[in-house]
Amino acid sequence: MARITAGIGCSHIPVLGFAFDHRRTEEPIFKPAFDGFSWTRDWLREKATPDIVILVYNDHASAFDMKVIPTFAIGCGERFLPADEGFGPRPVPTVEGHPDLAWHIAQSLILDEFDMTIINEMEVDHGLTVPLSMMFGAVERWPVKVIPLAVNVVTYPPPSGNRCWALGEAIARAVENFPEDLDVQVWGTGGMSHQLQGPRAGLINPEWDNRFLDRLAGDTQELRTIPHIEYLRETGSEGIEMVMWLIMRGALGRSTRALHRHYHVPVSNTALGHIVLEPVDGSVPPSATLEGNDPTAQALIA
Amino acid sequence: MTGPRDVEAYLAEFEDIPGTRVFTARRARQGYHLNQFAMSLMKPENRERFKADEQAYLDEWPMSEEQKQAVRDRDYNRLLDLGGNIYFLAKVFSSDGLSFLQAVSTMTGMSVEEYQAMMLAGGRSPEGVRSKKEER
Numbered sequence: 001m002a003r004i005t006a007g008i009g010c011s012h013i014p015v016l017g018f019a020f021d022h023r024r025t026e027e028p029i030f031k032p033a034f035d036g037f038s039w040t041r042d043w044l045r046e047k048a049t050p051d052i053v054i055l056v057y058n059d060h061a062s063a064f065d066m067k068v069i070p071t072f073a074i075g076c077g078e079r080f081l082p083a084d085e086g087f088g089p090r091p092v093p094t095v096e097g098h099p100d101l102a103w104h105i106a107q108s109l110i111l112d113e114f115d116m117t118i119i120n121e122m123e124v125d126h127g128l129t130v131p132l133s134m135m136f137g138a139v140e141r142w143p144v145k146v147i148p149l150a151v152n153v154v155t156y157p158p159p160s161g162n163r164c165w166a167l168g169e170a171i172a173r174a175v176e177n178f179p180e181d182l183d184v185q186v187w188g189t190g191g192m193s194h195q196l197q198g199p200r201a202g203l204i205n206p207e208w209d210n211r212f213l214d215r216l217a218g219d220t221q222e223l224r225t226i227p228h229i230e231y232l233r234e235t236g237s238e239g240i241e242m243v244m245w246l247i248m249r250g251a252l253g254r255s256t257r258a259l260h261r262h263y264h265v266p267v268s269n270t271a272l273g274h275i276v277l278e279p280v281d282g283s284v285p286p287s288a289t290l291e292g293n294d295p296t297a298q299a300l301i302a
Numbered sequence: 303m304t305g306p307r308d309v310e311a312y313l314a315e316f317e318d319i320p321g322t323r324v325f326t327a328r329r330a331r332q333g334y335h336l337n338q339f340a341m342s343l344m345k346p347e348n349r350e351r352f353k354a355d356e357q358a359y360l361d362e363w364p365m366s367e368e369q370k371q372a373v374r375d376r377d378y379n380r381l382l383d384l385g386g387n388i389y390f391l392a393k394v395f396s397s398d399g400l401s402f403l404q405a406v407s408t409m410t411g412m413s414v415e416e417y418q419a420m421m422l423a424g425g426r427s428p429e430g431v432r433s434k435k436e437e438r
Contacts, residue, residue, distance in 0.1 A: 014402070015401075015402070015403075060389045060392075061337075061340075061341055061387070061389040061390045061392070061393070062344075065337070065338060065341045065390075066330065066334055066337050066338055066341070066390075067338075084344065085344070085396075086343070086344060086392075086393060086396035086397070087396070154325060154387060154389055155325055155327075155330050155387075156313075156316075156324055156325055156326045156327065156330075157312070193425075195322065195426075196388050196402060196406050197322070197323060197378070197382055197388040197406070197409060198321045198322050198323050198379060198382060198409055199320070199321030199379070199409060199410050199411060200319070200320055200321030200322050200410075200426065200431050201321075201406045201407070201409050201410050201417075201426075202406070202407075202410065202417060202420055202421055202425050202426040203425060203426045203427075203428055203431070204421075204424060204425025204426060204427075205427075205428045206424075208428075228312075229312075229315045229316070232316065232319055232322065232324065233319055233428070233432040233433065234428055234432065235428075237319075237322050237323075237324060265424055265425060266421040266422065266424065266425050268401075268402060268403050268421070269402060269403055269406055269421060271425070
C-alpha cells in the first residue's frame with residue numbers, strides 16, 4: 001500500500017533558482033536562504049527519500065495563460081519539461097511523472113467531488129522546479145517521480161483554505177488506496193508574505209508568517225478558516241499562495257510534528273518560509289460523498 | 303465555513319487594501335488582451351518584433367489605446383489599473399532585462415536603491431497599510 005510519509009512547505013522564489021543555476025549560492029545575499037535547506041537535503045538523502053512527491057504549486061503564466069484557468073489541475077503525464085520563462089528553460093533535469101498514481105489520484109478525487117483538470121502535457125515553471133533544486137541540489141536526474149498539482153492563486157477567486165485542506169484529505173484517501181508499496185511525500189509551495197505589485201509592494205509580515213508555521217504543526221485546524229482577505233491584508237497580494245500549503249497539511253491527517261523549520265527575510269521581494277512535517281496521526285475523515293457511500297449524502301437524495 | 307455567501311461583499315473588501323490591485327474577474331476581463339500580449343513575449347521572435355517596433359506590435363492586439371500607452375510608458379501601476387496581472391506583465395519587464403525587484407520597485411514611489419534598502423532591512427511593515435477605512 002502507498003503511504004504519505006511526510007510533508008514539506010516551502011517558498012518557490014524564482015531568484016533562488018537563478019542563484020542556484022548561476023552558482024551564486026555562497027554569496028552573502030543568498031547563503032542564509034540556501035543554508036536553511038541543508039538539513040532537509042541531508043534528511044531526504046539519508047533518511048527519507050520518497051518514491052514520489054506530489055508537488056503542489058502554482059503556474060506563473062507559463063503553462064497556462066488567460067485562455068484556460070483551472071482551479072486544481074493534476075499532471076498525469078510521463079514527463080514534464082522545464083518551461084522557458086523568458087531567459088531560456090532552467091538547466092535542470094526533466095521532471096519524471098508517475099502516471100499510474102496520478103491517474104489513480106485524479107479518478108479518486110473526481111469521485112470525491114473535486115473537479116480536477118487532467119493535464120497530460122505541460123511545461124513546469126520555477127514554482128515546481130525551484131523547490132526540487134532546494135531539496136535535492138545539483139543532480140543528474142531527480143531522485144523522485146513528481147506528480148505536479150497546480151492551483152490557481154492568480155485569478156480571483158482562488159480556492160479557499162478550507163477547500164485546499166479538504167483536497168489534501170482527499171489526496172490522503174486516494175494514496176492510501178493505491179495498491180503499490182510506495183512512499184509518498186506531499187509538498188506545498190509558494191508564499192510566505194510578499195507583494196509584487198502596486199505602491200504597497202515589498203510587504204513582509206514575519207509575525208503572521210511564523211504564527212502560520214506554528215499552526216501547521218500539531219492538531220489544530222485553525223488555518224482552514226483564514227479568509228482570503230486576511231492573507232491579502234496581512235501578507236501581501238501574493239501571500240495568498242499559502243493556501244497551497246494547506247493541501248499538504250490536510251494530506252498529513254489529524255496531527256503532525258515539525259522536524260525542521262526555517263524562516264528568512266528577505267530574498268528579493270519575499271519572505272522565505274520552509275517547514276518539514278511528519279504525520280503523527282495521519283487519519284483523515286471518510287469521503288462525505290455519494291460515491292464514498294456517505295449516509296448523509298445518501299439521505300440528501302433519498 | 304470560510305466561503306463567501308455574497309460575491310459582491312467578498313469583492314468589496316479587496317478595494318479596502320491600500321496600494322493593492324487584486325486580480326478580480328473585472329480586471330481579468332478588462333486585461334485579457336493586454337495579458338495575452340504580455341504572454342506572447344515568452345517567444346524570442348515576438349520579443350524581437352516588439353523591440354523593433356513597439357507600436358506596430360501592440361497594434362496587432364485588440365487592446366485599448368490607454369493600455370498600449372501604458373505599455374509604452376512601462377507604467378506598471380497604470381497597467382494594473384487597466385487589467386494587467388503582474389505575472390503576465392513580468393514578460394514585459396523581463397524583455398527589458400529588468401529583475402522582479404527592479405520592476406516592482408517602480409510601483410512604490412521609491413528608487414530602486416531605496417526599495418532594495420527597505421527589503422534588506424526586513425521589508426515593508428503591514429502597520430498602517432492593512433485597511434483604508436480602518437486606518438490600521
